[in-house]
Amino acid sequence: MKVRVKQIGPATHPSEVVVSVDTTSGAEHLVVNQRSLKDDRLEIGYPINSRDSDLLVELPRETINGSWRVWVPQALVE
Amino acid sequence: MILTDREIQIALQNEAIVIDPAPDLSFYSSTSLDLTLDRRLTLFKDPKAGISLCIDPSQKGYNHEEVMAEITTPVDIDDVHGFDFPPHHMILAWTREFVELKFQSRIAARVEGKSSLARLGIGIHLTAPTIHAGFAGQIRLEMVNHNKVPVKLRTGMKICQLIFEQTLGTPVRGYEGRFSGQTTAKKG
Numbered sequence: 001m002k003v004r005v006k007q008i009g010p011a012t013h014p015s016e017v018v019v020s021v022d023t024t025s026g027a028e029h030l031v032v033n034q035r036s037l038k039d040d041r042l043e044i045g046y047p048i049n050s051r052d053s054d055l056l057v058e059l060p061r062e063t064i065n066g067s068w069r070v071w072v073p074q075a076l077v078e
Numbered sequence: 079m080i081l082t083d084r085e086i087q088i089a090l091q092n093e094a095i096v097i098d099p100a101p102d103l104s105f106y107s108s109t110s111l112d113l114t115l116d117r118r119l120t121l122f123k124d125p126k127a128g129i130s131l132c133i134d135p136s137q138k139g140y141n142h143e144e145v146m147a148e149i150t151t152p153v154d155i156d157d158v159h160g161f162d163f164p165p166h167h168m169i170l171a172w173t174r175e176f177v178e179l180k181f182q183s184r185i186a187a188r189v190e191g192k193s194s195l196a197r198l199g200i201g202i203h204l205t206a207p208t209i210h211a212g213f214a215g216q217i218r219l220e221m222v223n224h225n226k227v228p229v230k231l232r233t234g235m236k237i238c239q240l241i242f243e244q245t246l247g248t249p250v251r252g253y254e255g256r257f258s259g260q261t262t263a264k265k266g
Contacts, residue, residue: 012150013120032215035176035215064135
């Protein structure tokens with residue numbers, strides 16, 4: 001499955017890009033390889049858990065704040 | 079369990095692991111695979127005299143890449159002269175190889191230094207060696223020269239090694255439609 005993200009800007013290495021994920025507790029930024037991004041969507045595997053209309057997903061990289069798993073609105077996951 | 083050279087090659091053939099460009103056979107040892115250094119480096123600037131600088135990564139609104147842009151400068155390794163890694167400095171570097179570990183593959187990895195460089199005082203990571211299942215990208219290295227003299231770095235030199243390990247089971251996100259708390263034991 002994929003989660004929708006927004007591209008924020010370039011990262012330190014030309015192969016990388018900073019993206020933002022709209023989690024239920026605010027935007028989380030992470031650096032990913034450009035090859036991981038397809039139409040502003042990031043592969044995340046299957047959700048870890050669910051709560052009301054939110055899903056717990058594990059991101060492919062640790063966010064800048066140090067999180068791997070984040071709660072996101074279900075509508076962001078395809 | 080650590081994968082042997084043979085198992086790594088089978089995993090590459092099955093595309094459980096992707097490495098691009100594909101490694102030469104000489105890059106394997108019995109239980110590891112060497113990776114090489116990318117051209118791009120990130121150098122940390124020396125703080126200007128009289129300016130007090132402190133990074134606060136837990137502050138709300140902290141943007142790592144913006145901070146890094148302020149305190150670092152990108153450098154490409156010179157094809158002829160290489161890059162003289164100054165003593166007692168830290169740089170960020172990347173592997174030339176793109177590495178992907180499929181999250182369904184039951185494989186994770188650790189990036190480790192090479193003894194040939196360790197003996198020269200070169201460390202290639204700072205306490206964060208794990209490559210988790212699902213990772214995709216060129217591996218970022220946090221390199222430190224502990225030596226008293228510069229050590230020359232060249233694009234394409236063997237810089238680190240990957241140790242692949244098979245996980246015990248598949249992570250939750252590798253299971254279709256099974257959420258945490260609904261373990262395989264409970265679901266039968």
